[in-house]
Amino acid sequence: DAGITQSPRHKVTETGTPVTLRCHQTENHRYMYWYRQDPGHGLRLIHYSYGVKDTDKGEVSDGYSVSRSKTEDFLLTLESATSSQTSVYFCAISGPQQPQHFGDGTRLSIL
Amino acid sequence: AQSVTQPDIHITVSEGASLELRCNYSYGATPYLFWYVQSPGQGLQLLLKYFSGDTLVQGIKGFEAEFKRSQSSFNLRKPSVHWSDAAEYFCAVGRDMRFGAGTRLTVKP
Numbered sequence: 001d002a003g004i005t006q007s008p009r010h011k012v013t014e015t016g017t018p019v020t021l022r023c024h025q026t027e028n029h030r031y032m033y034w035y036r037q038d039p040g041h042g043l044r045l046i047h048y049s050y051g052v053k054d055t056d057k058g059e060v061s062d063g064y065s066v067s068r069s070k071t072e073d074f075l076l077t078l079e080s081a082t083s084s085q086t087s088v089y090f091c092a093i094s095g096p097q098q099p100q101h102f103g104d105g106t107r108l109s110i111l
Numbered sequence: 112a113q114s115v116t117q118p119d120i121h122i123t124v125s126e127g128a129s130l131e132l133r134c135n136y137s138y139g140a141t142p143y144l145f146w147y148v149q150s151p152g153q154g155l156q157l158l159l160k161y162f163s164g165d166t167l168v169q170g171i172k173g174f175e176a177e178f179k180r181s182q183s184s185f186n187l188r189k190p191s192v193h194w195s196d197a198a199e200y201f202c203a204v205g206r207d208m209r210f211g212a213g214t215r216l217t218v219k220p
Binding site for chain 2: 004033035040041042043044045058090092097099100101102103104105
């Protein structure tokens with residue numbers, strides 16, 4: 001992979017609990033993204049970042065927040081997880097006008 | 112509104128046969144275009160991309176795609192499919208990376 005590590009790789013939690021997923025890159029890329037993947041929907045963008053402390057909403061941002069305090073780390077937080085947020089979450093990184101490279105994903109189950 | 116359509120949810124081809132996966136998009140200008148492949152339990156791997164220039168783009172693993180502006184299409188092709196090509200394929204469009212819903216490819220022996 002292009003120097004992207006997602007953690008944890010798998011998580012099971014209960015409705016109403018907070019959850020934080022981490023994306024770590026070693027490529028020093030400016031742009032980082034969080035997607036969710038659900039059957040029949042492909043990948044949908046949740047949030048993205050174009051620099052430290054610079055983030056913006058994507059297509060399906062409700063119920064999610066993000067933070068980027070360092071170039072290499074992009075955190076996705078579910079403040080109060082719901083069953084509808086059960087999904088596979090992918091982080092991606094890119095340089096300016098470059099295609100995205102993806103991590104291996106985090107499988108999140110909310111019971 | 113911007114959108115990406117992959118009309119075929121599932122395609123089955125025989126090993127050695129040719130392959131074409133369709134991608135149609137709705138976009139305001141000539142977009143950036145991408146094809147990714149995803150094997151089970153894995154992340155997405157970039158097969159090829161089109162930003163500008165020659166409308167026939169060569170990618171990895173023997174894949175190619177052709178941008179047809181008049182048809183708003185960016186179809187993925189391979190002349191001879193291998194069993195290892197069985198995977199899910201995603202078309203993506205634009206700088207904001209709108210993804211299609213994907214096409215799952217099954218390869219028969």
